[in-house]
Amino acid sequence: MRPSDVLSGEHRVIELVLACLERIVQDGERRGRVASWPAAEALDFFRTFADRCHHGKEEKCFFPAMEAHGFPRHGGPTGVMLAEHDRGRACVRGMSEALEAAGRGEAAAVGGFADQGRRYIDLLRAHIEKEDHCLFTMANRAFSEEDQRRLLAQFEQVEAELMGAGAHERYVEMANRLAQQLGVEQQAGVGSGHGCSHGR
Ligand SMILES: [Fe+2]
Numbered sequence: 001m002r003p004s005d006v007l008s009g010e011h012r013v014i015e016l017v018l019a020c021l022e023r024i025v026q027d028g029e030r031r032g033r034v035a036s037w038p039a040a041e042a043l044d045f046f047r048t049f050a051d052r053c054h055h056g057k058e059e060k061c062f063f064p065a066m067e068a069h070g071f072p073r074h075g076g077p078t079g080v081m082l083a084e085h086d087r088g089r090a091c092v093r094g095m096s097e098a099l100e101a102a103g104r105g106e107a108a109a110v111g112g113f114a115d116q117g118r119r120y121i122d123l124l125r126a127h128i129e130k131e132d133h134c135l136f137t138m139a140n141r142a143f144s145e146e147d148q149r150r151l152l153a154q155f156e157q158v159e160a161e162l163m164g165a166g167a168h169e170r171y172v173e174m175a176n177r178l179a180q181q182l183g184v185e186q187q188a189g190v191g192s193g194h195g196c197s198h199g200r
């Protein structure tokens, strides 16, 4: 398994929770009130799994390895990806700020939550598509076997330092539980591991 396969596997889990968020937004608009509990869990997932764990691996390991091979950050592919990560963080902050009042059914907050939610869903789906189909292909052409091995070891370090033992698996379980409870169809291949050192 290459480092890009680990990241693509995490994209499938993130897409599942994006589908959950889409359901939360649609239901919230229909009922005039955002369901606080699934929304809070989804936001926790985006902050911890999508941002700290997944974007952490990209920003601390994968993108710098690409830049070491001559891909420029400024005006280059990793710079575009980093800017999109930042825009995503702003959307998650916007949803978090709106959630309490949106949960009480205040119309402006429900609208604000839905706007930020849709922006985030569109942004991340397009971002994932670019990484899966363009960025990772470019990187894999440039990376040596040694680069790939070193990156997998660095991913393990990110998991240990930024997430802690068992946290990755807990968030994958959370994603699956949310999908089940919201009636969102699960995609094949959303497993529980992070694919680095579990023999996958
Ligand atoms: Fe990314």
Ligand SMILES: [Fe+2]
Residues within 6 Å of the ligand: 007, 011, 054, 058, 128, 131
């Ligand atoms: Fe990604």
